[in-house]
Amino acid sequence: MQSRKSTIILLVSFFIGLSVLLYPAVSSYWNSKTQSKAIVNYEAMLAAYKPEDYSEIFNAADEYNRTLYSLEVPLIEYKKIEAKYWKTLDISSTGMMGYLTVPKINQELPVYHGTSDAVLSVAAGHIQGTSLPVGGENTHTVVSAHRGLPTAVLFTHLDRMEIGDTFYFTILDRKITYEVDQIRIVEPSDVSLIKIEDSKSYCTLLTCTPYGINTQRLLIRAHQTDASQKSNIYIANEAYRVEPLIVMPVVALPIIFVLLIYVMFVPVKKETLGEEDL
Numbered sequence: 072m073q074s075r076k077s078t079i080i081l082l083v084s085f086f087i088g089l090s091v092l093l094y095p096a097v098s099s100y101w102n103s104k105t106q107s108k109a110i111v112n113y114e115a116m117l118a119a120y121k122p123e124d125y126s127e128i129f130n131a132a133d134e135y136n137r138t139l140y141s142l143e144v145p146l147i148e149y150k151k152i153e154a155k156y157w158k159t160l161d162i163s164s165t166g167m168m169g170y171l172t173v174p175k176i177n178q179e180l181p182v183y184h185g186t187s188d189a190v191l192s193v194a195a196g197h198i199q200g201t202s203l204p205v206g207g208e209n210t211h212t213v214v215s216a217h218r219g220l221p222t223a224v225l226f227t228h229l230d231r232m233e234i235g236d237t238f239y240f241t242i243l244d245r246k247i248t249y250e251v252d253q254i255r256i257v258e259p260s261d262v263s264l265i266k267i268e269d270s271k272s273y274c275t276l277l278t279c280t281p282y283g284i285n286t287q288r289l290l291i292r293a294h295q296t297d298a299s300q301k302s303n304i305y306i307a308n309e310a311y312r313v314e315p316l317i318v319m320p321v322v323a324l325p326i327i328f329v330l331l332i333y334v335m336f337v338p339v340k341k342e343t344l345g346e347e348d349l
Contacts, residue, residue, distance in 0.1 A: 139202060140210070145200050146262055169181075171195055182194065183196055186199075191216060192223070196214065198215055204242060207295075213274070248296050249295055256289055273295075
């Protein structure tokens with residue numbers, strides 16, 4: 072009986088330990104799946120729009136950017152046009168503007184209006200006071216995401232970016248491409264490098280640094296390399312690939328559960344004493 076109790080305790084402890092150990096990997100996989108689903112749903116929704124509908128939406132975004140640029144200090148005065156901000160580019164009524172693709176770090180993330188905790192825990196957020204991500208002169212888009220979350224990768228590997236790397240936004244049926252030309256680390260209060268510059272078209276990817284400490288900000292700035300072009304049809308070919316690390320708990324946990332049930336409910340055979348044991 073004592074042996075059975077010890078076995079049960081051992082199995083339960085192992086079950087709990089394995090679950091805790093693999094939670095970050097499972098959660099990260101689930102968030103990646105959710106991000107991919109959001110992008111697929113976004114692309115599916117575009118089928119309901121006509122080319123003239125796109126033109127109207129982009130015109131509204133361009134108008135917002137021109138109005139933002141005309142403000143004396145856009146990063147402070149953006150609240151004057153805040154009512155227009157939340158509606159522009161939000162065709163799904165979820166706050167999603169489009170999505171960001173960064174080939175160098177193998178990341179594709181939905182981009183949402185604002186940088187609330189709810190947004191930054193699962194996706195990238197557009198910083199208010201900066202231009203909407205549709206490109207064009209006198210624009211500077213800034214998009215932020217967390218780094219080092221145990222439950223999602225997001226911008227964890229953004230420090231691998233180098234000068235000359237490219238990334239792009241897919242907004243409605245357009246793809247806007249940017250090429251990295253500046254990498255800086257600044258204090259959280261320093262906003263001098265994310266201001267709109269005359270006749271320039273910039274985008275900055277922003278995250279916390281150093282990894283796990285988060286006392287400063289890493290800025291990956293890029294300039295628009297070409298005019299907006301039609302995007303290709305999105306195919307989620309890697310979106311639902313199961314990582315090897317996920318396979319282990321999926322296989323191991325049911326086995327441990329079955330063993331636990333077996334140990335708890337299968338009767339223990341009593342040994343018969345032979346004459347030599349008497």
